[in-house]
Amino acid sequence: MEKKMEEIVCIKAGLLIDGTGREPLKDPVVIVKGNKIAEVGKESEIKVPENAKLVDLGNLTILPGLVDAHVHIYGRRSYGPAEEIITPHDLKVIRAVEDCQKLLKAGFTTVRDVGSSIALSLKRAINEGTIPGPRIFAAGRPISQTGGHSDIHYLPREEVLRMGVLLADGPDDCRRAAREAIRDGADLIKIMTSGGIGSEKDHPRYPQFTVEEVKAITEEAHRVERRVASHAEGAEGVKIAVLGGVDSIEHGFFLDEECVRLMLDHNVYFVPTLCLVEVYKKAMERPYDMPPWRLKKQEECIEAMPKSFMMAYKAGVKIAAGTDYFGPPMRAHGDNADEAITLAKYGMKPMDAILAATRNAAECTGVLNVTGTVEAGKFADIVGVEGNPLENMTALKKVRFVMKEGKVYVNQQQTTEKS
Ligand SMILES: [Zn+2]
Structure with missing residues (x-):
């Protein structure tokens, strides 16, 4: 040895x-x-x-x-809302193991998993040498408000609670949820400060959590040297997250100038997950099993995403590559270089796109001291x-x-x- x-x-x-x-x-x-x-x-x-x-x-x-700063490894293979409940947990785990192998073969030696209850165990299995895979930095259970982006509203409440999400309302409850995530072994905390595409009854425009709620979470996380990443698609959600003290903004599809200024002032990383614009475009031709509400919201984002990304890039916001891939067709693990390719396609200098998927994604994840260059x-x-x-x-x-x-x-x- x-x-x-x-x-x-x-x-x-x-x-x-x-x-x-x-x-x-x-x-x-x-x-x-x-x-x-x-x-x-x-x-x-x-x-x-x-x-x-x-x-x-x-x-x-x-x-x-390569580093992907925004993945979900939880063994999904479709966009169908029912998949969550009709797929046995063991099958999801087996698929997730396959996804780890695909990531590694595609050159991704580090990933930041921003929400998957399986990822914490995958990380242990990889670290102990049981399965091959990338170095995983995992958030575990994401924290959402009741009715928020990860309170999977198309499912009955009992199913959601079994699904591995943390629901919290009010600053004290948010503090408790953050402590629970940390107790699970989370390397970072993932929160949701806006509605999203894959959540039925909300919209990217809708803000979620209050600044006070976010502050309670970031305070708990920072006390134990954990970072906080926020899913924030609409401008209001971005502002709540930054003012609440998060370390990275995920998606930011509808940024305004104030969002960009706040991200710069607070030295916050931006993970635009821009490759999704290509996915949303393709889905208009072939939607697979996406429900109509998902397709409608995807279409609404197509125009705004490249504009928001370019506004942040030109202003000098730090950008890290993250795909938000989670397993189904068009968002399959193994294709994660799509983000660097898409960043370059929409106007980022090729060298900057490479840095986004290496140095910056490592810095955003907090592992630049050991990898990324x-x-x-x-x-x-x-x-x-x-x-x-x-x-x-x-x-x-x-x-x-x-x-x-x-x-x-x-x-x-x-x-x-x-x-
Ligand atoms: Zn995501």
Whole structure:
């Protein structure tokens, strides 16, 4: 065991985009010792240890392991409202395990799960080596007001309470709910400060929770060094969340200038989940089993989303890539590079889109000290893709090599061993 930890690997590739924002490096060499990156540099400048095992990735572009800052891993496979109750829990878990494998194979070595009661156990299973998967940073049960976005209103009340959500009303009750989430082992707290698309009886415009309620939650979370992420689609919900002290705004489909100013002033991260605009457009052609109320609200967002995103981007709000994928067609795990691709498609500079899915998503998650860039001292989370994503972002979907913490999970290149 001890000996294995000492293994030294020398990775060679065609190009390195290291996730710091620096210019890409040609003919890079990365020396990995055990689970960490020991050295990074030009082939001509690095002295490769004699006992290093060579992994020659040829022309591949290497990047930091990708990070998705907004996922739900809970084994859904459809949009049908009934799926929640007609799918046995065990089946959801088995599918969720498959989703973890898909994420890792797609180059995602870290994800922030913002609401799934399964994710906390998936995280443990991955950390103990039972199943392969990304490093999971999980919110567990999300907190919603009664009748709010995660009080799944299309289901009978008894079903919702079994579903793994926390309902809270009033500041004291919100404080209790936050403490319960922390007791569950949540790495962050997820709250809902506006209505949403997938909730039947509300609307993105409708604010949820009051500033006082949000403050009670953020205070509890921050006391134990947890961050708070808020689902906030409409402008009112965004303002309540920021004034209540949250650390990131999720979705923000209908931002106004005040929202943008508040996010800047409070140094809040924005996770626009912009790839959903493409999903909403496709759903107009093929809606799968989406109920009519969902389709109607999706359509209402299509125009606003790119505008809101661009307003925040131009103003300099910190943006992290998150897909909000949860398993069904069009939002399947494994396609999570869609967010970086969509950010670039709607006007983000390619390098910024890559940073959104690496450095920024890691910073937003709170794990930039261990991953998110290819730099000495960090975990050896390294992805190799075919082509140069700076020239064509879809290269991020041509993943040919995945290393997480020094362990290789995908390697479709010829490798030469030297010892
Ligand atoms: Zn979500």
